[in-house]
Amino acid sequence: MTKLFRALAVCAFVAVTASGCASGPEYKDVASSIPTMKDAQGRVYFYRSGSMFGAALQPEIKLNDQVVGKSQPGGFFFVDELAGQYVVSTSTETEKSVTFHLDAGETKYVKTSVGLGLLVGRIVPTLESPDDAAKHLDGLHFTGAPVTAASK
Amino acid sequence: MFRSHVLAAALAAALAAALALSACAPSIPVQSAQLLPLTSTQPRMRLTQNVVLKLSTGYSRRLASGSLWRPVGQVPQGLVLQPVGTVLTIEGRQVHEAYLVVSQNAVVGFYLPGESRFSPLAPSQPIKIEGIND
Numbered sequence: 001m002t003k004l005f006r007a008l009a010v011c012a013f014v015a016v017t018a019s020g021c022a023s024g025p026e027y028k029d030v031a032s033s034i035p036t037m038k039d040a041q042g043r044v045y046f047y048r049s050g051s052m053f054g055a056a057l058q059p060e061i062k063l064n065d066q067v068v069g070k071s072q073p074g075g076f077f078f079v080d081e082l083a084g085q086y087v088v089s090t091s092t093e094t095e096k097s098v099t100f101h102l103d104a105g106e107t108k109y110v111k112t113s114v115g116l117g118l119l120v121g122r123i124v125p126t127l128e129s130p131d132d133a134a135k136h137l138d139g140l141h142f143t144g145a146p147v148t149a150a151s152k
Numbered sequence: 153m154f155r156s157h158v159l160a161a162a163l164a165a166a167l168a169a170a171l172a173l174s175a176c177a178p179s180i181p182v183q184s185a186q187l188l189p190l191t192s193t194q195p196r197m198r199l200t201q202n203v204v205l206k207l208s209t210g211y212s213r214r215l216a217s218g219s220l221w222r223p224v225g226q227v228p229q230g231l232v233l234q235p236v237g238t239v240l241t242i243e244g245r246q247v248h249e250a251y252l253v254v255s256q257n258a259v260v261g262f263y264l265p266g267e268s269r270f271s272p273l274a275p276s277q278p279i280k281i282e283g284i285n286d
Contacts, residue, residue, distance in 0.1 A: 085267065085268070098246065099247070099266030100248075127247065130237070
């Protein structure tokens with residue numbers, strides 16, 4: 001009976017973890033085909049490490065209250081927006097937001113990570129430097145809309 | 153009897169731990185601020201000493217010696233310096249992108265470009281900063 005329970009637990013864990021990870025192409029495979037920004041626009045990258053801690057938490061990410069994607073372990077995506085003031089938030093138990101200004105031609109990087117909440121974990125967005133983001137993006141998978149060279 | 157006391161103490165400890173974990177950081181203090189952009193490009197500035205800024209929210213931020221800052225404007229509280237090649241944020245209940253506001257060789261607060269607000273730093277923190285010629 002104990003063996004059966006253990007086997008079921010392992011299966012459940014594998015199923016949860018396998019379904020929790022981002023599965024698109026890696027950053028290094030799509031980096032060259034990511035389109036250039038239009039004039040007057042800036043770019044915001046969103047990414048999350050591949051850590052399985054809190055992998056079941058995959059809330060929507062909102063930019064100025066508009067859903068732009070999901071926080072998925074090991075995933076990244078980007079959006080191009082007009083220069084201006086922005087708020088990034090996620091829809092978990094408690095809301096932690098980050099505010100920033102985006103200039104035309106500028107690229108900002110927002111990392112989402114798992115934080116502790118009262119009853120369940122929560123996803124916390126933070127603003128990262130380009131150098132820190134570059135270290136993490138390489139191994140991550142693209143979870144946005146497909147990009148092609150034709151869209152440049 | 154003894155068991156029930158131990159159980160009650162354990163429950164109280166668990167409750168206290170849960171409350172401590174859930175305790176929210178306070179919001180950062182803010183004031184409205186109007187940034188007057190500089191009309192000409194000013195030389196960048198370099199910090200010549202590490203500085204640790206302790207925020208009223210309990211968080212702290214370390215500014216590294218050698219970090220570069222670009223003057224971008226003026227608020228009534230002082231000169232506004234944007235970090236070069238990196239980002240600075242301050243944190244309380246929420247996270248805010250921040251530029252330094254300096255006056256008389258001290259950090260007196262932060263300009264929040266995503267909100268057009270000023271957040272004072274109390275007490276102000278002396279810094280050593282020098283202009284550089286690019």
